[in-house]
Amino acid sequence: MTTELKRRTIPLTRPLIGEAEAEASRRPIMSGWLTQGPEVAAFEQEFAAYTGAQHATAVSNCTTALHLALLAVGVQAGDEVITVSHSYVATANVVRYCNATPVFIDIDPATSNINPALIEAAITERTTAILCVHQMGMPCDLAGILAVTKRHNLPLIEDAACASGSEIFWDGRWEKVGKAHGDIACFSFHPRKVITTGDGGMLTTNNAEYNTQFRLLRQHGMGVSDRVRHSANQVIFEEHAVIGYNYRMTDVQAAIGREQLKRLPDIVAARRRIGTRYLDLLTNIPGLTLPHEPEWARTNWQSFWMRLPTHCDQRGVMQAMLDRGVATRRGIMCAHREKPYQREDGYNLPESERAQDRNIILPLYPQMTDEEQDYVVEMLKESCHA
Ligand SMILES: *Cc1c(COP(=O)(O)O)cnc(C)c1O
Numbered sequence: 444m445t446t447e448l449k450r451r452t453i454p455l456t457r458p459l460i461g462e463a464e465a466e467a468s469r470r471p472i473m474s475g476w477l478t479q480g481p482e483v484a485a486f487e488q489e490f491a492a493y494t495g496a497q498h499a500t501a502v503s504n505c506t507t508a509l510h511l512a513l514l515a516v517g518v519q520a521g522d523e524v525i526t527v528s529h530s531y532v533a534t535a536n537v538v539r540y541c542n543a544t545p546v547f548i549d550i551d552p553a554t555s556n557i558n559p560a561l562i563e564a565a566i567t568e569r570t571t572a573i574l575c576v577h578q579m580g581m582p583c584d585l586a587g588i589l590a591v592t593k594r595h596n597l598p599l600i601e602d603a604a605c606a607s608g609s610e611i612f613w614d615g616r617w618e619k620v621g622k623a624h625g626d627i628a629c630f631s632f633h634p635r636k637v638i639t640t641g642d643g644g645m646l647t648t649n650n651a652e653y654n655t656q657f658r659l660l661r662q663h664g665m666g667v668s669d670r671v672r673h674s675a676n677q678v679i680f681e682e683h684a685v686i687g688y689n690y691r692m693t694d695v696q697a698a699i700g701r702e703q704l705k706r707l708p709d710i711v712a713a714r715r716r717i718g719t720r721y722l723d724l725l726t727n728i729p730g731l732t733l734p735h736e737p738e739w740a741r742t743n744w745q746s747f748w749m750r751l752p753t754h755c756d757q758r759g760v761m762q763a764m765l766d767r768g769v770a771t772r773r774g775i776m777c778a779h780r781e782k783p784y785q786r787e788d789g790y791n792l793p794e795s796e797r798a799q800d801r802n803i804i805l806p807l808y809p810q811m812t813d814e815e816q817d818y819v820v821e822m823l824k825e826s827c828h829a
Contacts, residue, residue: 453815455770457808458639459710463702471694479662479669482694486701487645493704494621496628496647498654501697502661505604505631507690508644509537509574512627515656516598518543518571525565526574526602527557528779529795534576534602535778543571547779552794553735555579555748555775555802559587563595572598577606577620578775579804580637580745581734585611585624592625599625605745606630607637608711612739621647632696637710637745638703640696661690711743713809717816718744721805724820725749728827747807748774750798755827761803763826769819774802 471482483501491499502508518524520542526534528547538545548561555578562573573592575583585601592599603609606620607630613622621628627650630636632643646657658668664687672679692700725731730752736742751760761771777799779790806819 452765452768452770453806453811453819454808455772455804455806456635457810458634459706459809460639460699460703463705464699467698467702468695470698474694476694478693479691480694481670482697482701483692484670486692486697486704489701489704490630490645491647493707494619494623494628494647496621496623497649498647498651500646500654500657500661501692501700502644502646502657502690503692504633504642505602505629505644506533506537507661507688508629508631508646509533509600509602510540510688511657511660511690512600512629512646512653513537513541513543513572513574514660515653516572516600516626521569522571523567523569524572524574525562525570527576527578527795528777528784528790528792529555529775529798530576530578530602530778531604532776532778532781533604534574535784538574539783545574545778545784546570547790547792547795549792549794550578550798551584552732552750552798554581554583554737554740555734555798556581556583557588558794559584559591562588562591566591566595566597570595570597572600574600574602575625576602576604577609579748580605580609580743581736582606582609582611582620582740582742584737585613586739589625598627601625601628603628604631604633605636606743607632608707608743609745610741617741623647623649626650627653632700632703637714637743638700638707640692640700640703643692643696643700659685660687663687663689710809714744714807715741717807717809717811718742718747720813720816721747721749721807721820724816725823728820728824730754744807746772746804748802748804750802751827753801757801757803760823760826764819764822767822767826769822770806772804774799774804 732750
């Protein structure tokens with residue numbers, strides 16, 4: 444290894460963004476139409492075409508997308524929504540936004556995703572929706588989940604925050620996550636995700652009524668869109684029949700998002716090459732447990748995780764790697780361990796807790812070189828004395 448490489452820090456991630464996005468952001472600025480205008484409309488159409496969904500609605504971030512999804516399927520105060528604790532805390536928080544209760548079930552440690560076999564036992568007469576997460580871009584077992592939700596006539600919302608460009612084998616062909624295999628899918632464009640607009644989110648669905656709800660609620664419940672009012676030849680007075688929100692995406696974000704979407708196929712291809720290379724390089728290290736990609740899934744490797752051998756201390760390994768210039772993160776958090784979700788009788792979520800406590804996430808970004816990746820693996824071996 445060169446000393447030059449050793450002195451710099453390999454980041455966990457790095458967005459692939461540049462001139463094309465900077466140039467595109469000039470359009471809305473120079474046009475004077477800055478929010479939820481023609482760029483947003485075009486980004487929605489292009490995102491729908493990419494995923495294969497009939498409708499796409501852009502919003503301010505994935506958290507607001509998830510909130511609107513729960514409202515659209517009718518989640519109300521006192522209801523229960525079955526989901527995972529092992530996710531970014533926003534997944535649980537949006538259920539609380541509706542004054543409903545998240546009911547946490549455990550994950551399958553091989554994929555870090557919801558274990559479909561545990562859903563049925565968690566269903567009560569107060570259950571109004573299932574909220575699954577394609578964690579770190581790995582598609583969940585949608586066939587297994589849908590078998591349960593269909594039997595109980597419950598809507599399925601997919602938290603696809605990390606899953607732009609991930610694919611699932613469906614009806615004999617590969618389809619994009621977000622074709623809305625469930626009822627609604629929600630995406631994030633935060634810089635930590637695969638494509639970014641700074642902040643930003645998107646809902647996809649094949650249900651026109653849900654889509655109308657999203658459009659109404661994202662804009663203060665206003666019955667007429669800005670675009671319709673702007674292009675009308677007659678005076679229009681708008682109405683606000685329901686209490687909505689300001690969850691709009693700006694046209695500057697959308698213009699950037701359209702360029703990011705053009706890059707997405709290449710980004711996913713690069714991430715998949717690097718993810719597969721990690722699997723190859725790490726198989727030789729005894730004691731590591733590696734993520735499992737089911738044969739019906741193609742992850743975008745939004746994050747690459749692995750589980751340390753029992754003799755390696757998570758914090759110690761992460762610190763040793765940081766000292767050697769490699770940034771890592773611990774396993775995905777568990778919402779049930781955070782203050783707003785703690786309860787007297789505790790929770791029985793052993794796999795979720797083990798994943799948080801024993802997994803670590805390694806650097807992965809499309810610009811990563813083989814040399815950088817080799818260095819990460821070497822430093823992992825050193826840090827773990829594996
Ligand atoms: C990032 C993330 C969110 C939140 O997305 P924002 O766009 O930051 O609101 C929700 N769920 C999961 C699983 C995430 O990873």
